[in-house]
Amino acid sequence: MSTTPMIRIEEPLRRPGAPAPTGFALWQLGFRPFYLLASVFAALSASLWALQFAGLVTTPYLRGPQWHAHEMVFGFTLAVVVGFLLTAGRNWSNQPTPTGGRLAALALLWVAGRVLVLTPFALAAAVVNVALPLAAAVALAVPFWRGKNRRNYFFVGLLGLMAFAQAAFHASQQGLLDLPGGFGLQIALDVVLFIMAVMGGRVIPMFTNNGVPGAGAQRRPMVEKLALGSVLALLAADGLMLPPVLLALVAAVAAVAHLIRWALWRPQATWRTPLVWVLHLAYLWIPLHLALRTGASLGAVAPSVATHALTVGAIGGLIIGMMTRTARGHTGRALRAEAAEVVSYVLVAFAALVRVAVPLVAPEATVAAVLASAALWAAGFGLYAVSYWPVLSRPRLDGQPG
Secondary structure (H helix, E strand, O other), X not given: OOOOOOOOOXXXXXXXXXXXXOOOOOOOOOHHHHHHHHHHHHHHHHHHHHHHHOOXXXXXXXXXXXXXXXXXXXXXXXXXXXXXXXXXXXXXXXXXXXXXXXHHHXXXXXXXXXXXXXXXXXXXXXXXXXXXXXXXXXXXXXXXXXXXXXXXXXXXXXXXXXXXHHHHHHHXXXXXXXOOOOHXXXXXXXXXXXXXXXXXXXXHHHXXXXXXXXXXXXXXXXXXXXXXXXXXXXXXXXXXXXXXXXXXXXXXXXXXXXXXXXXXXOHHHOOOOHHHHHHHHHHHHHHHHHHHHHHHHOXXXXXXXXXXXXXHHHHHHHHHHHHHHHHHHXXXXXXXXXXXXXXXXXXXXXXXXXXXXXXXXXXXXXXXXXXXXXXXXXXXXXXXXXXXXXXXXXXXXXXXXX
């Protein structure tokens, strides 16, 4: 089996004192436009939805909670997934992935999807939104095939599943399929959960041992198989719409497996290294989400609490951590978090804590929690967008392509 790393990130090679390269580089590699678009969208979309949820805006931004979920999953999250995979895919296959005009076209397709969901043109919105993950799957499949990178073909399949979930959501919203309203969203969340589980298992122990000498992060084969297999089982259970008690059983097993997995990575050794502890803190939300999902399936916890443990806690935390690390590494910058990065980590972490903990212990304060969480989230991702605009739009410091 190939041992190709999840994503290659190296320390910068630029000579001290050498002038930084100039020019516009936004279309040189997938992470650049998609990270920027995702961070700006995260700040704006969450803020507008929170104001609508609290009744503080007179003109609604979205048509309801399911459309908010749609935009955060198929808008924000999918943008980061596409940007990351187009970047990592070049390393895995040693083949080019879209740049220049082709990359700009993919970004424009994403922007068109965000605009069309706000219009009455439901069919156009569905077609454009389904087209993005399919186009990204093709953009990834071609270099994988040319580079004979069979190990990562499954990411192409996962993007296809995201397209299916997107189509199911739009079809159910238009009354074309008799499916529960959240079916497509749940399938998409399960796919994203699996991507995070795979990514976390490949990079978090490696980053821990590389960034914290002597940390001793471990990977145990049986734990790895159980952790990944249980997430796939949960995806299958949701796809088959199994009874809640069976969903609870699968989620409970997954929660235990992922908690053990996380503990083996030695998170307690990373507290002095923000670029690493942010990933550990975010990953902890996965077993928490699975435990809360167990409770939600049994009627003991509100489903939205379990969902936001995944979306704000795990997805938001891993995204802000990986967007900073990969952007720094792929633009020739030192792999260390500076003040702005640490502040963004803390803001997103507190956004998750407020959004999950407050409604859990004081449901009557849910509206206030949504507003506070959205403000923290928007500040965290807004800070990233402002801080990283020059990073993402300018050439690498070491003069290398990408």
